């Protein structure tokens with residue numbers, strides 16, 4: 276019998292991983308998870324895994340880099356088929372990277388080789404209500420839409436910011452002179468293609484704003500059911516075995532039609548592509564040198580996205596780091612990963628920035644902070660864990676995702692937050708420290724303006 280699949284899409288930082296973690300906690304079903312992250316640090320896989328009880332049969336498989344076209348052409352299918360052969364599970368959830376287009380992923384489960392063992396149940400798109408509102412719904416000169424400093428902002432420069440609520444819904448803008456498309460286009464694509472829309476982060480909009488968001492979404496995607504959530508909290512039945520995916524309806528969507536037309540040619544190319552990549556199927560080489568002719572830029576390139584990694588083995592000064600988080604540069608779309616903050620020697624703190632907020636949450640303990648005996652046990656069970664003689668596994672490792680952003684400047688600003696040599700010798704516990712302390716506790720830093 277084929278295994279049902281839910282594909283989870285949504286823009287960077289909309290709340291996909293949060294929703295997925297909640298789902299895994301709230302169901303006894305044996306769910307396998309495939310995560311395709313855009314950063315070279317595969318943070319989502321780590322985060323999902325940390326909250327996943329593998330003993331209950333849930334498996335988290337990460338596609339190692341964000342080269343989504345290769346993943347789709349060959350590795351995605353290969354990975355899910357391998358997963359199906361090697362593990363016993365009842366359901367598969369695929370979390371697409373925030374710059375993933377839903378159509379090609381869905382196609383793999385309908386027309387691609389994964390269509391045999393799997394059965395596509397639904398494509399779910401998670402929308403950040405706050406950002407969607409500010410980008411597409413913000414009302415120009417409308418007195419009752421008060422108090423929102425971000426109104427009419429349109430960071431993507433797509434001209435959708437000055438709409439009124441009664442105007443036509445936003446439309447895709449297509450590429451600019453440099454050939455890259457606004458991120459908003461991707462979001463619209465994700466909205467138009469899905470079967471279920473989850474309007475998340477409802478705590479960050481008021482009721483009137485939320486109504487407007489929902490009404491624009493209804494116009495864009497009349498076929499999909501719309502649910503509103505905070506922190507992605509949903510009944511598992513809403514997401515699993517919903518039977519929402521409807522090939523015929525999807526085939527009516529303009530994009531899907533295009534995809535089907537291109538299907539045969541694409542499948543042939545994918546095979547060729549898999550071949551060209553050799554047996555590992557997936558290098559870090561993003562230049563590719565494809566010889567097939569269809570449009571084959573990767574989504575990150577197409578949307579002008581840069582991905583970088585920040586890795587240091589020196590702690591942040593808590594106050595300087597918090598000040599930076601309140602003033603992150605324009606163009607930073609998403610940042611996430613583990614942080615080492617001076618004064619929090621036990622706590623491994625996950626930093627997650629999206630839209631207007633950065634959260635710092637204690638998601639684990641540094642292995643270096645355990646007793647010698649337990650430390651050894653953990654290290655033996657994780658032989659690949661990188662270890663510093665003095666600081667053990669304490670480190671900061673962040674994925675940075677930006678658009679028109681100088682990564683060098685951001686890295687330099689992060690470096691300025693690291694302890695100086697003199698501070699390294701100071702008593703770290705005396706620093707003023709807003710970072711959380713208890714497991715699961717979090718601190719949220721709100722940016723002065725939405726930088727997304």
Ligand SMILES: Nc1nc2c(ncn2[C@@H]2O[C@H](COP(=O)(O)OP(=O)(O)OP(=O)(O)O)[C@@H](O)[C@H]2O)c(=O)[nH]1
Pocket residue numbers: 285286287288289290291292293294319372373475476477478479504505506507609611627628629632633634
């Ligand atoms: N205020 C608020 N924050 C939320 C909500 N849901 C998620 N977040 C926070 O938003 C940030 C991004 O959430 P994730 O679940 O990591 O988002 P994602 O879509 O998986 O992100 P990518 O994998 O980078 O695309 C995290 O700091 C979450 O804690 C919500 O309903 N309200």
